[in-house]
Structures are given as C-alpha cells and as structure tokens.
Amino acid sequence: xxxxxxxxxxxxxxxxxxxxxxxxxxxxxxxxxxxxxxxxxxxxxxxxxxxxxxxxxxxxxxxxxxxxxxxxxxxxxxxxxxxxxxxxxxxxxxxxxxxxxxxxxxxxxxxxxxxxxxxxxxxxxxxxxxxxxxxxxxxxxxxxxxxxxxxxxxxxxxxxxxxxxxxxxxxxxxxxxxxxxxxxxxxxxxxxxxxxxxxxxxxxxxxxxxxxxxxxxxxxxxxxxxxxxxxxxxxxxxxxxxxxxxxxxxxxxxxxxxxxxxxxxxxxxxxxxxxxxxxxxxxxxxxxxxxxxxxxxxxxxxxxxxxxxxxxxxxxxxxxxxxxxxxxxxxxxxxxxxxxxxxxxxxxxxxxxxxxxxxxxxxxxxxxxxxxxxxxxxxxxxxxxxxxxxxxxxxxxxx
Numbered sequence: 001x002x003x004x005x006x007x008x009x010x011x012x013x014x015x016x017x018x019x020x021x022x023x024x025x026x027x028x029x030x031x032x033x034x035x036x037x038x039x040x041x042x043x044x045x046x047x048x049x050x051x052x053x054x055x056x057x058x059x060x061x062x063x064x065x066x067x068x069x070x071x072x073x074x075x076x077x078x079x080x081x082x083x084x085x086x087x088x089x090x091x092x093x094x095x096x097x098x099x100x101x102x103x104x105x106x107x108x109x110x111x112x113x114x115x116x117x118x119x120x121x122x123x124x125x126x127x128x129x130x131x132x133x134x135x136x137x138x139x140x141x142x143x144x145x146x147x148x149x150x151x152x153x154x155x156x157x158x159x160x161x162x163x164x165x166x167x168x169x170x171x172x173x174x175x176x177x178x179x180x181x182x183x184x185x186x187x188x189x190x191x192x193x194x195x196x197x198x199x200x201x202x203x204x205x206x207x208x209x210x211x212x213x214x215x216x217x218x219x220x221x222x223x224x225x226x227x228x229x230x231x232x233x234x235x236x237x238x239x240x241x242x243x244x245x246x247x248x249x250x251x252x253x254x255x256x257x258x259x260x261x262x263x264x265x266x267x268x269x270x271x272x273x274x275x276x277x278x279x280x281x282x283x284x285x286x287x288x289x290x291x292x293x294x295x296x297x298x299x300x301x302x303x304x305x306x307x308x309x310x311x312x313x314x315x316x317x318x319x320x321x322x323x324x325x326x327x328x329x330x331x332x333x334x335x336x337x338x339x340x341x342x343x344x345x346x347x348x349x350x351x352x353x354x355x356x357x358x359x360x361x362x363x364x365x366x367x368x369x370x371x372x373x374x375x376x377x378x379x380x381x382x383x384x385x386x387x388x389x390x391x392x393x394x395x396x397x398x399x
Contacts, residue, residue, distance in 0.1 A: 014132075014133060014134070014269070014270075015132070015134075015267045015268055015269040015270075015274055016056050016057065016130065016132045016137055016267075016268040017053065017054060017055050017056045017057070017265065017266070017267055017268070018055070018056065018057045018058075018059055018185065018227070018229075018265070018266045018268060019046070019049070019050065019053075019055045019057070019058045019059065019090070019263050019264070019265055019266075019279065020059045020061065020227075020229040020244065020246045020263050020264040020265075020266060021046065021058065021059060021060055021061070021246050021249060021263040022059075022060060022061035022062055022063065022097075022189070022229070022230070022231030022232075022245070022246050022247070022248070023061075023062065023063045023097070023231050023232065023234055023246075023247065023248035023249075023252075024039070024043070024060065024063065024064050024065075024078075024081075024248070024249060025063055025064075025065070025066040025099065025248060025250075025252060026039065026064060026065050026066060026070065026074045026077055026078050027065055027066040027067055027070050027071060027074040028066035028250075028252055030250075030251070030252060030310060030336060031310075031336035031337055032336070033310075033334065033336060035250055035252075036073070036074075036077060038250060038284055038285065039077065039249065039250055040077055040080070040081070041282075041284070042249045042250060042261075042281055042282070042284075043077075043080075043081035043084065043085075043249070044081075044084060045281055045282060046058065046081070046084075046085060046249070046263075046281070047081075047084035047085050047087070047088040048088070049279060050085055050088035050089060050090045051088045051089065053265060053279065054089075055088075055089075055090045055265070056089075056090060056091065056130075056132075057090055057091045057092070057093060057130065057139070058085050058090045058091070058092050058093075059093050059094070059139075059185070059187055059229045060092070060093070060094035060095070060187075060231075061094075061095060061097075061187045061188065061189055061229045061230055061231030061246070062094075062095050062096055062097025062098075062100070062143070062144060062187070062188075062189025062231035062232065063096075063097030063098065063099045063100060063189065063231060063232070064078065064094055064096065064097070064100055064105055065078070065099060065100050065101075065104075065105065066099055067099065068099070068100065068101035068104065069101065069104070070104070082117055086115065086116055086117060091116045091117075091118070091130065092116065092117040092118065093118045093120065093128050093139050093141060093187065094117075094118070094119050094120065094141070094187075095119075095120045095121065095141035095142065095143045095187045095188075095189060095231075096119075096120075096121040096143040096144060096189070097143075097144050097189035097231055097232065098144040098189065098232070100121075100143075100144070102121035102122070102143055102144075103121070105119060105121055106119055106120075106121035106122065109121065113128075118139075118141075120140075120141025120143060120187070121141075121143050122143065123142055123143055123145060123169055123172070124169075124172045125140075125141070126176075127139055127140045127176060127184075128141070129182075134183075134269070134270040135182065135183070135270075136180075136182040136183070137182060137183045137184070137185060137268060138176070138177065138180070138182045138183070138184050138185070139184075139185045139186075139187070140173050140176070140184065140185070140186045140187065141186075141187045142166070142169045142170075142173075142186060142187065142188045142189075142190075143189065144189045144190070145165045145169065147159055147160050147161055147162055147164065147165045148160060150165055150168075156168070162190060162191070162215050162216065162217050163216060163217045163218060163221075166188065166190060166217045166221050167221050169188075170186075170221045170222065173186060173225070174224065177224075183226050183268060183272060184224075184225045184226050184227075185225070185226060185227045185228075185229065185268070186222065186225050186227075186228045186229070187229045187231070188222075188228060188229075188230055188231070189230075189231040189232050190217050190230065190231075190232055191215050191216055191217065191232055191233065192216075192217055192218070192219050192230060192239050192243070192245075193215075193216025193217060193218070219239050219240055219243050222240075222243050225242070226242065226268065226272040226273055227242050227243075227266055227268065227272075227273055228242060228243040228244070229244070229246070229264075230243065230244060230245045230246075231245070231246075232245070233245045233247065234247050234248040234251075234252055234253065234256045235247045235256045235257045235258030236258050236260060236262070236264075236278070237258075241273075241276070242272075242273055242276075244264055244276070246262070246263045246264050247260075247261065247262075248261070249261055249262075249263075249281055251283070251285070251286075251287050251310060254287055254289065254310075254312045254336075254337060256287070259283070259286065259287065260278070260280055260283075261280065261281045261283050262278055262279050262280040262281045263278075263279050263281070264276055264277070264278060264279070265277050265278070265279045285308065285309055285310050285334060286309050286310070287309065287310050287312070288303075288306045288309040288310065288311050288312070289311070289312045289313075289314060290303060290306070290311060290312070290313050290314070290332075291313075291314040291316065291341075292314075292315070292316055293315070293316055293317050294313075294315050294317055294321045294324055294327065294328070295321075297313065297315075297328075297331075298327065298328075298330075298331055306332070307331060307332055307333070308333070308334065309332070309334065310334050310336050311328070311332040311334060311335040311336065311337075312335075312336065312337040312338075312339075313328050313332075313335060313337070313338045313339075314339055314341050315338065315339070315340050315341065316341060316342060316343050317340070317342065318342050318343075320340050324338050324340075325338050361390055362386065362387065362390060365386055365390075366378055366383075369382075
C-alpha cells in the first residue's frame with residue numbers, strides 16, 4: 001500500500017505518486033570536463049525530493065549510463081544513487097536506452113527486483129505490477145530496441161524502423177492490458193517525431209540511434225496508456241498531456257533547448273492521471289554563450305556573475321586571437337567551447353562567382369589561402385611555387 005499520509009499524519013492524498021526522470025548518462029563528460037561529482041549531488045537531491053514530496057515510484061526512462069562499458073566508479077555512483085532513492089522510500093523502475101549495454105545494466109536485475117529496484121532491459125517482458133488502495137498499476141519498460149536486429153530475429157520487415165518497432169512493442173502492451181486491465185505507465189526511450197495530428201516535434205536529441213527518418217516514431221502509438229515517460233531528448237517537453245520527456249538531470253550540450261533541469265511529478269488516481277507538475281533540480285552550472293571581440297569580453301561588466309557557468313565563447317575577431325581558450329579560462333574557468341565567427345562583411349553576402357569575377361587564377365588562390373589562414377598572406381616561396389605550377393598547367397593545356 002502506497003503512502004496516503006499528510007502533514008501531522010492526517011489524510012493527505014489517495015493516489016500513487018511518480019517522479020519521471022531520464023537520461024542520467026552516468027559517466028558522461030561535458031566538453032572534456034568531468035561531471036561525476038555534479039551528477040552525484042543532483043541524484044542525492046532526487047532522493048531528498050522523494051522524501052519532501054512523498055514520491056512512491058521513481059522512473060528512469062533509459063540512458064542510465066553514457067557508455068556501454070562503464071568504468072567501475074560509474075557503477076559505484078549508480079549504486080549509491082539507487083540506494084539513496086530506495087532509502088528515501090521510493091520504488092525504482094528503469095529501462096535501458098541506446099547508450100546502455102542492456103546486458104550490463106540488467107545484470108542481476110531479477111535479484112535487485114526483490115529489493116524494489118526494477119531494471120527492465122528485455123522485450124517482450126511482463127510489467128512491474130504495483131498496488132495502491134485503488135488496485136494495480138502496470139508499469140511497462142520498453143528498452144531501446146534496435147530495429148534492424150529485431151527485424152532479423154523476428155523475420156518481420158515492418159520492424160526495420162523505430163516507428164514499426166514501437167508499434168510492435170505497444171501491441172504487446174495492449175495485449176497484456178486486455179488480459180489484465182489496470183492503470184498503466186509506459187517507459188520508452190525513443191524520439192517521438194510527430195504527434196497524432198502530424199505536428200513535428202522540435203528536439204535536441206543526439207543523433208545516434210539511427211539515421212534519417214528511421215529514428216522517428218509517432219505519439220499515436222501510445223494511445224490508451226495513462227502516462228508515458230519518455231527518454232532520449234535532453235530537454236523537457238510535453239508531447240501530449242500524458243506523453244512527456246523529462247530531459248536529463250544535467251546539461252550535457254550547449255544545443256539543449258531547455259535551461260531547466262528536473263522531472264515530472266505525476267499523481268495517478270483511481271481513474272488515471274490526476275495532476276502533473278514540474279519538479280526542478282538545482283542547476284549548479286548554467287549554460288552561457290558570450291559573443292564578441294575577445295579583448296572586450298574579458299572586461300565586459302555585463303557578464304559579471306557568469307564566471308562559474310559553462311561558457312561557450314563566439315569570438316568575432318577578424319583574426320584568430322592567440323591562445324583564446326587559455327585567456328578565456330582566466331575569467332571563465334569552465335569555458336568549454338570556442339568558435340571563431342568574424343563579423344559578416346558586405347563581401348560575405350556575394351556569391352562565389354561574383355567574388356572571383358575579374359580575378360586572375362593566382363589572385364583566386366591567394367584569396368583562398370588568406371581565408372583559410374585567417375588573412376595570413378602567401379610567402380615569397382609559396383608564390384614562386386604556385387606561379388611555376390600554374391605556368392606548367394597553362395603550357396600543358398595549350399599543347
């Protein structure tokens with residue numbers, strides 16, 4: 001029986017409360033910076049939130065690890081995090097994503113399930129059956145399924161895409177629910193590319209599942225399920241009221257659309273979802289992009305307070321400055337990325353044909369070298385070699 005107590009021990013709620021998280025990516029770095037300690041503190045905060053909000057079940061929708069071969073200390077971090085959540089009083093249901101090794105993540109899964117930690121890495125599989133005073137809740141974990149491998153193993157050409165694979169998996173979910181009706185929750189690690197009405201979903205997902213449209217699935221396949229906890233996209237998104245991405249607990253890329261980090265808190269009542277709210281995690285190191293001339297950025301008072309952020313610097317200097325990363329890190333120790341983007345000139349808007357019109361071949365080569373070498377001109381030796389080569393080519397063309 002799940003918690004129905006409130007402040008002072010009185011009646012507070014009669015529902016099952018779930019916290020939807022995903023994409024922990026234990027072991028991932030941020031542009032070469034280690035994130036282990038940061039992630040450890042964030043997952044400790046998850047355990048604190050379980051206590052504060054009386055969470056019954058924590059969901060992890062795939063990509064628990066960042067690599068298929070995690071280091072030993074990454075297993076230690078995960079074990080500590082899961083134990084902290086269990087000690088806080090929540091059951092755990094996790095599934096594997098495309099970054100995980102299903103075999104490694106699922107090692108000893110039947111044994112740890114007896115302690116309230118359910119790791120689902122195979123499909124088809126029975127749901128995790130949880131109970132509250134309103135009856136059972138069936139939690140299905142659909143791990144990442146490689147479409148081509150699945151198609152070969154099942155001799156079914158319709159399984160060659162992610163969409164076909166998800167359709168097949170959800171048929172299994174519906175068959176199970178038809179035989180044993182219950183409130184239902186599905187965990188799925190995938191890229192939902194369209195809504196049931198055909199609307200395209202914006203995403204910041206890393207493109208490492210499949211290529212092209214084969215990676216996209218439609219939200220229509222999830223119809224009839226009370227709540228769908230999605231993983232793979234690293235920013236929170238509401239696809240439908242009951243179909244959502246929680247995003248990752250940390251920032252792992254400057255391309256992530258959402259600056260918030262956290263999870264969805266779901267109250268599941270007798271008739272299904274009663275409420276969903278966002279539960280934010282502490283963002284210790286926000287993402288900041290600074291743009292301008294290097295010398296100006298280093299003394300820009302408007303950027304005071306960003307010194308401990310993850311920083312991407314877009315430098316608009318006409319020529320590449322000397323040791324830009326070293327100089328930037330004197331102000332921003334966690335500067336993670338530098339790119340040179342000189343201010344556009346009138347010439348940059350003209351076509352290549354227009355820019356080389358009425359130029360000799362030698363002038364075209366010289367201009368190209370200036371562009372790729374940040375305005376450094378040809379040396380006398382280079383000029384001599386290129387002139388000689390062009391003369392030989394001209395003689396060959398005329399012979």
